[in-house]
Amino acid sequence: MTEKEALFSYCLRLGDDALIHSYRLSEWCRNAPMLEEDLALTNFALDLTGRARALLTYAGEIEGKGRTEDDLAYRREERHYFNNLICELPKGDFATTIVRLLFTATQEHLFYSELTHSQDGTLAAIAAKTVKEAQYHMVHASDWVRRLGLGTEESHERLERAIDELCPYTGEMFETDKVVAVLQDKNIAVDNAAIRSNWKTYIEDILREVGVMVPGSQHMQTGGRKGIHTEYMGHILTEMQYLQRTYPDATW
Amino acid sequence: MATDSQLEIWEVFMQSKSGANYIHAGSVHASDKRMALQNARDTYTRRGEGTSIWVVPATAIVASDPNDSEMLFDPANDKIYRMPTFYTMPEGAKAI
Amino acid sequence: MELLKHSEEENEESLKHFEEKIERGDSIEPRDTMPEAYRKHLIRQMSQHAHSEVIGMQPEGNWITRAPSLRARQILLAKIQDEGGHGLYLYSATETLGISRDEMIAQLHAGKAKYSNIFNYPALTWADIGAIGWLVDGAAIVNQVSLQRTSYGPYSRAMVRICKEESFHQRQGYEIMTKMIRGTSEQQQMAQDAMNRWWWPSLMMFGPHDSESPHTGDAFRWRIKRHSNDELRQKFIDKTVQQAEVIGLTIPDEDLKWNEEKGHYDHGPIDWDEFYRVITGNGPCNRQRIAHHKKVHDDGAWVRIAAAAYRERIKKQNDNQ
Numbered sequence: 001m002t003e004k005e006a007l008f009s010y011c012l013r014l015g016d017d018a019l020i021h022s023y024r025l026s027e028w029c030r031n032a033p034m035l036e037e038d039l040a041l042t043n044f045a046l047d048l049t050g051r052a053r054a055l056l057t058y059a060g061e062i063e064g065k066g067r068t069e070d071d072l073a074y075r076r077e078e079r080h081y082f083n084n085l086i087c088e089l090p091k092g093d094f095a096t097t098i099v100r101l102l103f104t105a106t107q108e109h110l111f112y113s114e115l116t117h118s119q120d121g122t123l124a125a126i127a128a129k130t131v132k133e134a135q136y137h138m139v140h141a142s143d144w145v146r147r148l149g150l151g152t153e154e155s156h157e158r159l160e161r162a163i164d165e166l167c168p169y170t171g172e173m174f175e176t177d178k179v180v181a182v183l184q185d186k187n188i189a190v191d192n193a194a195i196r197s198n199w200k201t202y203i204e205d206i207l208r209e210v211g212v213m214v215p216g217s218q219h220m221q222t223g224g225r226k227g228i229h230t231e232y233m234g235h236i237l238t239e240m241q242y243l244q245r246t247y248p249d250a251t252w
Numbered sequence: 253m254a255t256d257s258q259l260e261i262w263e264v265f266m267q268s269k270s271g272a273n274y275i276h277a278g279s280v281h282a283s284d285k286r287m288a289l290q291n292a293r294d295t296y297t298r299r300g301e302g303t304s305i306w307v308v309p310a311t312a313i314v315a316s317d318p319n320d321s322e323m324l325f326d327p328a329n330d331k332i333y334r335m336p337t338f339y340t341m342p343e344g345a346k347a348i
Numbered sequence: 349m350e351l352l353k354h355s356e357e358e359n360e361e362s363l364k365h366f367e368e369k370i371e372r373g374d375s376i377e378p379r380d381t382m383p384e385a386y387r388k389h390l391i392r393q394m395s396q397h398a399h400s401e402v403i404g405m406q407p408e409g410n411w412i413t414r415a416p417s418l419r420a421r422q423i424l425l426a427k428i429q430d431e432g433g434h435g436l437y438l439y440s441a442t443e444t445l446g447i448s449r450d451e452m453i454a455q456l457h458a459g460k461a462k463y464s465n466i467f468n469y470p471a472l473t474w475a476d477i478g479a480i481g482w483l484v485d486g487a488a489i490v491n492q493v494s495l496q497r498t499s500y501g502p503y504s505r506a507m508v509r510i511c512k513e514e515s516f517h518q519r520q521g522y523e524i525m526t527k528m529i530r531g532t533s534e535q536q537q538m539a540q541d542a543m544n545r546w547w548w549p550s551l552m553m554f555g556p557h558d559s560e561s562p563h564t565g566d567a568f569r570w571r572i573k574r575h576s577n578d579e580l581r582q583k584f585i586d587k588t589v590q591q592a593e594v595i596g597l598t599i600p601d602e603d604l605k606w607n608e609e610k611g612h613y614d615h616g617p618i619d620w621d622e623f624y625r626v627i628t629g630n631g632p633c634n635r636q637r638i639a640h641h642k643k644v645h646d647d648g649a650w651v652r653i654a655a656a657a658y659r660e661r662i663k664k665q666n667d668n669q
Contacts, residue, residue, distance in 0.1 A: 033648025151654025252416035254656035
């Protein structure tokens with residue numbers, strides 16, 4: 001695998017995480033528990049869409065075949081999307097969304113902080129912008145975890161259930177493979193495994209604070225980075241690609 | 253036992269740039285201070301309008317009675333000696 | 349907000365102050381004494397305005413996950429989010445009149461408060477997103493610009509902010525229409541079809557003709573309303589015809605023609621039967637819109653209750669320290 005091929009894959013992965021998670025967040029727009037929270041979740045969807053645009057545009061440039069952000073976002077087959085599975089799981093209830101945001105934003109905050117030191121200038125610049133956004137998402141999600149965890153019996157139960165459902169999908173965020181190794185050699189990529197313990201500490205601390213059992217070691221789902229998705233992914237693409245697929249000659 | 257509501261009203265004051273006065277921007281609903289601050293951020297700084305935010309529970313604000321406005325504010329109207337233009341300066345004096 | 353009272357003036361005296369203020373063109377503030385009918389009129393109009401912003405998120409929201417490009421997704425999200433924000437500003441402004449957001453939502457669900465009729469029409473194609481931005485927001489802006497000078501201070505201030513923020517909404521809609529009319533023949537058909545379906549409902553947004561409008565009298569005297577329905581409608585038509593011509597869209601009105609003498613466009617008759625049919629609950633989406641709003645409200649109850657319970661818990665902890 002050449003450095004160029006690895007970098008293309010790396011950008012697609014990060015871009016797809018943002019692309020698909022922002023799709024799920026955008027489903028909250030007009031559907032949130034409070035008008036104020038509707039605006040907040042939409043802000044996060046906007047942050048992530050912006051990040052997806054930057055990363056997919058850069059991926060297209062690296063590939064050098066003239067593919068634009070939209071060619072990449074809308075014209076790939078399911079097997080060629082490489083987001084982590086946690087991003088594509090259904091929107092679920094508010095607790096699910098908050099827990100997913102807590103898990104991913106905490107990882108992103110650590111990950112993108114490291115990525116600001118990347119030898120790749122474009123990635124470092126994208127990381128510098130992203131790290132602030134991720135930090136705010138993390139703070140917002142953490143506060144809601146406290147409210148739900150220490151709120152009512154029902155909210156506590158819903159929080160617990162969401163954690164239980166999403167935990168098996170957190171392992172993927174720390175996986176490493178050849179793509180990462182090739183780029184790590186060049187000081188371009190982040191050591192995914194190295195940020196895991198900080199992530200774990202933060203998550204365990206906050207869950208303990210609200211009296212939720214921290215799930216022990218368990219089997220982790222995997223597949224996203226290889227393009228093997230959950231059954232939900234096809235439905236996302238069906239909807240997302242609807243216009244691009246129905247009117248392939250149109251520009252929008 | 254908590255019941256369902258749209259939570260409490262908080263008034264939002266924004267500083268548009270460093271050094272400027274805090275100006276009332278509007279209100280948000282929230283149940284605690286952290287939520288109030290975040291809701292104010294997500295509602296009132298969508299276009300980069302702010303550098304700093306204050307939030308105050310609406311119940312903590314005390315307002316003057318409009319019926320008292322003559323008593324409260326009219327007496328200041330004739331204190332023209334508080335204005336710099338009230339004074340005659342000699343020709344030629346500088347930097348005063 | 350607590351009002352610090354020092355004197356008790358006669359009610360009649362205060363009402364005289366109100367009339368004088370209106371006469372001078374001063375703005376009325378929440379603590380000013382005001383006639384009950386003025387307050388009621390404002391609550392009705394402002395809460396309807398707030399509900400319209402929030403219900404208006406639904407037809408456009410129908411296309412978020414199908415937006416055809418990432419840029420389009422961003423723009424649409426930002427626009428719908430603005431509408432939520434504007435609903436929020438307007439609810440807040442209405443709350444200064446002594447009604448809570450909870451009460452307003454309850455009135456909406458009970459059918460006692462209305463929202464703009466236009467949102468009872470469906471958004472069927474991507475061109476509808478263009479038509480909504482260009483025509484519906486275009487019509488709304490004409491009305492809102494006029495309301496910036498309305499007599500009630502909080503309403504006027506909300507309108508100033510809203511007008512400033514909405515300036516991009518109409519442009520993005522027009523940009524979508526332009527792109528589609530310059531696109532494939534399928535896109536062109538979609539654009540014209542959207543124009544045909546949204547034109548007349550957009551004209552109806554300004555309400556009945558002046559001769560038929562029951563609330564106009566008081567609203568004018570109190571300077572809540574600054575321009576009549578027909579004046580505003582005419583303004584909208586005059587500016588929109590030219591915009592349609594520039595991009596080659598046909599306005600679905602055979603009687604539309606420039607009247608040199610008046611300096612305005614004449615237009616064909618508006619189908620008021622349709623207007624009253626939709627306003628009384630029989631539009632294509634009336635039931636769907638309210639059902640959706642109720643469902644979201646009900647689904648969110650446990651979250652709001654949890655937030656309130658958490659606050660109680662924190663408060664207790666602090667009290668015990």
